[in-house]
Amino acid sequence: MNVIKQIDSCDCLFLVDISEPEANSLRLVLEEARASGPEQTLQVGDGTLEGVRRIEHGEECRVFELYWASYIAYSVLNESFVKREDNAEFEGRLFRCYSRSAYLDYLRLTSTANEQWPGPFKHYGLGCSDHIVDIASLSEPEIKLLKPGRPFGVNGI
Numbered sequence: 001m002n003v004i005k006q007i008d009s010c011d012c013l014f015l016v017d018i019s020e021p022e023a024n025s026l027r028l029v030l031e032e033a034r035a036s037g038p039e040q041t042l043q044v045g046d047g048t049l050e051g052v053r054r055i056e057h058g059e060e061c062r063v064f065e066l067y068w069a070s071y072i073a074y075s076v077l078n079e080s081f082v083k084r085e086d087n088a089e090f091e092g093r094l095f096r097c098y099s100r101s102a103y104l105d106y107l108r109l110t111s112t113a114n115e116q117w118p119g120p121f122k123h124y125g126l127g128c129s130d131h132i133v134d135i136a137s138l139s140e141p142e143i144k145l146l147k148p149g150r151p152f153g154v155n156g157i
Contacts, residue, residue, distance in 0.1 A: 003064065003143040003145055004092070004095050004143065006062065006145065007095040007143075008092055008093040008094050008095055010032040010062070011032070011035065011055075012033040012034065012055050012128075012129045013030045013031065013032060013033065013064075013126070013128040014030065014031045014057060014128060014129055015028060015076075015128045015133060016029050018076065021067075025068060025069050025070060025071070026068045026074055027065065027066070027067045027068075028067075028126070028133065029063065029064070030063070030064045030065075030126070030128065031057040031061060031062075031063050032057065032061040032062040032063070032064075032149060033055045033056055033061060033129060034055065035055055036054055036055075036058060037054045037056075038053070039052065039053055040053070055129060059149075060150040061149045062148060062149035063145075063147035064143060064144070064145060064146065065143070065144045066142070066143050067142045068135060068137045068139065069139065069142075070137065070138065070139070071135055071136065072107065072111065072113045072118070072137060072138070073107055073134075073135075074133065074135040074136070075103070075133070075134050076131055076133050077133075077134070078130070078132075079128070079129065079131055079132055082132050085102055089101075094127045094128075095124070095125075095126060096124065096125040096126075096127070098122070098124070098125060101123050101134075103123050103134045104123050104136070107123075107136055113136065118138060119138060121136055121137060121138045122136070122137065123135070124136075124141065
């Protein structure tokens with residue numbers, strides 16, 4: 001199974017490191033996370049949620065590294081402030097490749113990047129717990145499985 005499908009098979013991801021190892025390069029480290037521990041009741045405002053479990057990275061979980069040698073732009077958004085995009089077109093679940101998005105529209109309006117210069121580029125999106133990361137790049141990321149773990153994702157993989 002390729003690494004992108006492994007990322008998409010995770011229940012949840014945590015963004016645990018983001019850095020620029022060199023000027024205008026981008027490195028992300030993602031940890032797989034799963035529901036664990038006993039079910040609990042959680043008090044939220046005036047209501048309660050039954051059957052809640054912690055989402056944690058455990059020994060059986062995988063760790064992924066994504067590296068772009070160069071990028072046009074990237075952004076990190078607190079997951080709590082994400083607005084649903086009804087017109088977005090993409091492939092993937094947690095690792096998305098967009099053909100249409102508000103982020104691509106934003107880059108067209110605020111940068112000189114286009115199909116002619118520097119050339120065709122893609123919008124990649126990562127849906128992590130706590131963070132949404134958007135990356136625009138001419139090239140696909142190099143993806144490594146840093147820790148194999150025991151796959152047990154939403155797809156039963």
